Amino acid sequence: MTTRFSLAVVPGDGIGPEVTSQALTVLDAVAADHDVAFERTEYDLGARRWHATGETLPETVLEEIRGHDAILLGAIGDPSVPSGVLERGLLLRLRFELDHYVNLRPSKLYPGVPTPLAGSVTDRGDIDFVVVREGTEGPYVGNGGAIRVGTPHEMATEVSVNTAFGVERVVRDAFARAQARPRKKLTLVHKNNVLVHAGHLWKRTVDAVATEFPDVTTDYLHVDAATIFLATDPARFDVIVTDNLFGDILTDLAAAVTGGIGLAASGNVNPDRTAPSMFEPVHGSAPDIAGQSKADPTAAILSGALLLEHLGLPEAAARITTAVEADIADRGTTARRTEEVGEAIAARVAGGVAVG
Numbered sequence: 504m505t506t507r508f509s510l511a512v513v514p515g516d517g518i519g520p521e522v523t524s525q526a527l528t529v530l531d532a533v534a535a536d537h538d539v540a541f542e543r544t545e546y547d548l549g550a551r552r553w554h555a556t557g558e559t560l561p562e563t564v565l566e567e568i569r570g571h572d573a574i575l576l577g578a579i580g581d582p583s584v585p586s587g588v589l590e591r592g593l594l595l596r597l598r599f600e601l602d603h604y605v606n607l608r609p610s611k612l613y614p615g616v617p618t619p620l621a622g623s624v625t626d627r628g629d630i631d632f633v634v635v636r637e638g639t640e641g642p643y644v645g646n647g648g649a650i651r652v653g654t655p656h657e658m659a660t661e662v663s664v665n666t667a668f669g670v671e672r673v674v675r676d677a678f679a680r681a682q683a684r685p686r687k688k689l690t691l692v693h694k695n696n697v698l699v700h701a702g703h704l705w706k707r708t709v710d711a712v713a714t715e716f717p718d719v720t721t722d723y724l725h726v727d728a729a730t731i732f733l734a735t736d737p738a739r740f741d742v743i744v745t746d747n748l749f750g751d752i753l754t755d756l757a758a759a760v761t762g763g764i765g766l767a768a769s770g771n772v773n774p775d776r777t778a779p780s781m782f783e784p785v786h787g788s789a790p791d792i793a794g795q796s797k798a799d800p801t802a803a804i805l806s807g808a809l810l811l812e813h814l815g816l817p818e819a820a821a822r823i824t825t826a827v828e829a830d831i832a833d834r835g836t837t838a839r840r841t842e843e844v845g846e847a848i849a850a851r852v853a854g855g856v857a858v859g
C-alpha cells in the first residue's frame with residue numbers, strides 16, 4: 504500500500520525555484536519504488552508576494568503549512584526587498600514558529616570533489632562531520648534596537664538570547680547524534696573567553712549532559728580557532744554543537760571546504776515533532792546567478808534526502824545520496840545546467856537497485 508506524505512513546498516526567491524524543482528524531480532523518482540507518494544502544496548512566498556501584497560508569511564498560510572508532514576524550501580531573499588524583511592519575516596519566522604531548534608548541517612567530502620583545503624590535509628576520506636546549529640535563539644531572536652538612528656550618536660544592540668532550556672535541548676540532541684556515529688565525538692564551539700555569560704552556560708550544559716553519554720568524548724574550541732581547523736584539519740570533527748550565529752558562519756565555511764555551497768544540505772528539525780521540520784539548502788537565493796540555470800541543485804536534492812530520513816525512509820534517502828555520490832564522481836569540469844544535473848541524478852535514482 505502506498506504511504507502518502509504531505510509536503511509544503513516553498514520555492515522562494517532567486518535560484519530557490521530552480522533548485523527546488525530538481526529536488527522534487529528526484530524525490531518523485533525515488534517515491535514509486537518505495538511505495539510512497541508526496542502530495543505537494545506549493546506556497547507562493549517571498550519577494551513576489553511581498554511586492555504584490557506586502558505580506559511575508561500570513562497567519563493563515565503558516566497554519567496551513569503547519570498541517571503538513573514536512574516542508575521543502577528553496578531559498579529566501581531578494582535584492583529588491585529591504586535586507587532582513589524576508590529573511591526575518593518569512594524564513595526565521597518559519598524556523599521559530601515551528602520550533603526548529605536543531606539546525607542540522609552535515610558536511611562530507613565526497614570522492615572526486617575539488618576542495619581548496621590546505622595541502623597538509625591528506626586524509627580527505629575522513630571528512631564527514633555534522634554541525635548541530637541551535638536554531639531558535641542566539642542573536643537571531645530580534646532582541647535589540649537602535650536609537651538616534653542616522654546620527655553620529657546612533658547606538659544599536661542585537662542581544663543574544665541563550666536559555667538553559669534552549670541550550671540543553673540542542674546539546675542533548677547533539678550528544679545523541681554523536682553517540683549514534685562511529686567516532687562518538689562532540690565538539691562545542693563558542694567564544695567563552697569573551698562571551699562569558701552565554702559561553703559558560705553552553706560549557707556547563709555540555710559538561711552536565713556529558714555525564715549521561717559516557718561513551719561520547721567531548722572537546723571545546725573557541726570559534727576563531729574552529730575556523731582554522733575547519734580549513735586545515737576538518738577531519739578532526741565529528742559532531743559540532745554551537746549557537747545560531749556561529750553555526751551559520753561555520754557551515755558556509757564547512758561547505759566551502761567540502762566541495763562548495765552548491766552541495767551543502769540542511770534540515771531545520773523539530774525533534775519533538777510538534778510541527779513539521781523543514782529541509783533546505785544551506786545556500787541563499789544567489790541573485791548573481793538566478794534565472795540562468797547555473798545553480799547547482801545538489802544541495803537541494805540532498806536536502807530532499809534528509810527529508811526522507813526524517814520521514815522514516817532511510818533506504819529511499821540512501822538511494823538519493825548514492826546517486827549524488829555517483830554523479831559527483833563523474834562530474835568532470837564541464838559546466839552543466841541546473842536541470843541537467845537534476846535529471847542526471849534522477850536517472851541514476853530511477854536506474855538504481857531498489858532496496859527497502
Ligand SMILES: NC(=O)c1ccc[n+]([C@@H]2O[C@H](COP(=O)([O-])OP(=O)(O)OC[C@H]3O[C@@H](n4cnc5c(N)ncnc54)[C@H](O)[C@@H]3O)[C@@H](O)[C@H]2O)c1
Binds near residue numbers: 578579790
Ligand atoms: N536559507 C536561505 O534561504 C538563505 C541562506 C543564505 C542567504 N540567504 C539570502 O540569499 C540572498 C543572497 O545571499 P548571499 O549572496 O549572501 O548568499 P548565497 O548563498 O545566495 O550566495 C553566495 C554565493 O554562492 C553562490 N551560490 C549559492 N548557491 C549556489 C548554488 N546552488 N550553485 C552555485 N552557486 C551558488 C552564489 O552565486 C554566490 O556567489 C540574501 O538575501 C540572503 O539573505 C537565504
Ligand SMILES: CC(C)[C@H](C(=O)O)[C@@H](O)C(=O)O
Binds near residue numbers: 591595751787
Ligand atoms: C538568510 C539567513 C536568515 C539564514 C541564516 O542566517 O540562518 C541563512 O544564512 C542560512 O544559513 O540559512
Ligand SMILES: [Mg+2]
Binds near residue numbers: 751752
Ligand atoms: Mg547562512
